Amino acid sequence: MLQREPDWLFVIDRSAAFGERANAAAVLQASAAITGSQAWQRKQVLHFDGREWYLAGGSPSAVERAIRQFSQALDAVELK
Template identity: 30%
Template structure:
């Protein structure tokens, strides 16, 4: 499991869409910063955006069953229904493409309404 902040591979969420990072000290990286469920609980994000890499590469995607565990259920994101499962095709495979960016924008807009 990895976290991405401003300036990173999925930084568009913060840099363009204006969603504040739960941790302003996340390492900027293409591959993200390795994190644990304890880290998520400690940061207590208001929103948790999830890209299921396994589903993207044709494996059984089970992000929801993994993410929504007892620790994550204590966070503001879970309590307020703000765990957002993003379309991995848009975000992981074609992020930044002419067709994918408008769809990515729709997903974020829907999540924060």
């Protein structure tokens, strides 16, 4: 059970960034707390590139791409 009900989930897969594995979606899907959240049910889960955030330190270009990705996701939600 989550202590708070998120509207959105932002996922940055550290393991994928370091080449250990790339299964953040599978790990999240295995959690009943996550899959029961409104964010998951509404498909408001954004997966960001872990390499950009962990290895490039959230460079300005990574931040710009994340903002663009979030903006596109918001546009898609507003259309529903």
